[in-house]
Amino acid sequence: MAKIIVKRNSQWINKIRDIGIFINGELVGAIKDGKTQQYEVKSGEHEIYAKIDWCGSQKILIDAADNEIITIKLTGFKYGxxxxxxxxxxxxxxxxxxxxxxxxxxxxxxxxxxxxxxxxYFLTLGRNSYLTLKLLK
Structure with a gap:
């Protein structure tokens, strides 16, 4: 099993709202402001994205090896x-x-x-760019 660690930045604009974390289209948890969550996944390819209300992030693909730890940084509205x-x-x-x-x-x-x-724009056409997921090396 591999671990995916999601670190959420603290931002006042989304402070009281939890952000849902989706792996392979399935809601696996919600992350609070400034917190870190970890999820265990089977080795292989996984699609990860985040959602808050009707807005979300881009989808990222990761290829997790056995016992690998993958860290992802989650940020809210870029200029919030x-x-x-x-x-x-x-x-x-x-x-x-x-x-x-x-x-x-x-x-x-x-x-x-x-x-x-x-x-x-970010609440309508760009709603899947409201949140940002970034793979940390």
Missing amino acids: SWFLPIFLGIMLIYSLGKYVLNFNMSFLIVFGIVMFLYLL
Whole structure:
């Protein structure tokens, strides 16, 4: 038997949600924020991916030898740690400028829309790129 170790990074954007780990299309467990899980598999080829709600990761193929230990790093939304604070900051500056200081801050709406569309991409068409699995050597 081989071991697959999955190490999940700690990220505040997905902190309270568990991420499901799938091996050969079967849910084998869920991993909490910042935790490490290990799964025993038979030697041979295995397809691994992760899912959180309707979003997921790319599928990776591994060829596990007997008694081999394979380590995989699992990360969440690539820009999640800075995305929301910047988006909220832009909207705050826009609101302060327009309603308190009476400045025309319409150009900031463009940045907000671009960031919203970027997030929307990862929640729709790019949903299988929301999470990232990386094989560690």
